[in-house]
Amino acid sequence: AQTVTQSQPEMSVQEAETVTLSCTYDTSENNYYLFWYKQPPSRQMILVIRQEAYKQQNATENRFSVNFQKAAKSFSLKISDSQLGDTAMYFCAFMKQETSGSRLTFGEGTQLTVNP
Amino acid sequence: DSGVTQTPKHLITATGQRVTLRCSPRSGDLSVYWYQQSLDQGLQFLIQYYNGEERAKGNILERFSAQQFPDLHSELNLSSLELGDSALYFCASSSPNEPGGRYGYTFGSGTRLTVV
Numbered sequence: 001a002q003t004v005t006q007s008q009p010e011m012s013v014q015e016a017e018t019v020t021l022s023c024t025y026d027t028s029e030n031n032y033y034l035f036w037y038k039q040p041p042s043r044q045m046i047l048v049i050r051q052e053a054y055k056q057q058n059a060t061e062n063r064f065s066v067n068f069q070k071a072a073k074s075f076s077l078k079i080s081d082s083q084l085g086d087t088a089m090y091f092c093a094f095m096k097q098e099t100s101g102s103r104l105t106f107g108e109g110t111q112l113t114v115n116p
Numbered sequence: 117d118s119g120v121t122q123t124p125k126h127l128i129t130a131t132g133q134r135v136t137l138r139c140s141p142r143s144g145d146l147s148v149y150w151y152q153q154s155l156d157q158g159l160q161f162l163i164q165y166y167n168g169e170e171r172a173k174g175n176i177l178e179r180f181s182a183q184q185f186p187d188l189h190s191e192l193n194l195s196s197l198e199l200g201d202s203a204l205y206f207c208a209s210s211s212p213n214e215p216g217g218r219y220g221y222t223f224g225s226g227t228r229l230t231v232v
Contacts, residue, residue, distance in 0.1 A: 093220075
């Protein structure tokens with residue numbers, strides 16, 4: 001079974017600064033996907049960024065980027081130029097590659113607070 | 117609007133009662149997933165349906181059951197409710213055209229269940 005670990009329950013950052021959220025996972029699979037989801041106070045789950053394990057290039061979406069280290073089974077999220085609206089719970093998630101759809105396994109989350 | 121519709125948004129009921137949560141997946145999506153998020157916790161996978169068939173089970177209690185209908189909407193039935201069942205219940209869907217759901221799931225806005 002896959003497990004996802006987020007070792008930072010809470011983090012804070014000043015507006016406009018950069019912050020990195022950590023995530024490690026354990027799997028015996030070779031093909032899989034990794035995701036970061038954001039859950040703001042509204043509780044809506046919002047996809048932030050995704051990474052395909054077979055791609056060596058780190059994914060980037062505007063101010064969000066990842067550092068994917070497959071051998072180390074590490075998948076960290078970097079948020080640049082932090083904004084107040086980035087305040088949210090961030091979940092790292094793992095998905096096996098299956099054509100019929102596969103469950104997402106989530107970490108416990110990191111509560112990020114962006115301070116003005 | 118994510119395209120995944122969950123009803124009702126809020127539900128308050130007494131212990132011992134039975135409730136039904138409903139989910140309509142995004143148009144074209146065949147897979148439906150149910151997750152439970154207790155207060156300040158991560159998301160726990162309950163069950164997955166793919167085109168009407170149960171595909172995977174997670175930490176779903178025997179008091180809980182689900183089904184996916186021919187029109188692909190899904191219902192999660194919770195019976196003999198206990199105080200500890202109070203949680204946010206998410207439904208999500210994914211597309212067969214995105215093998216492994218590589219773009220992640222699309223989540224509904226959740227149903228907030230309060231058992232009193």
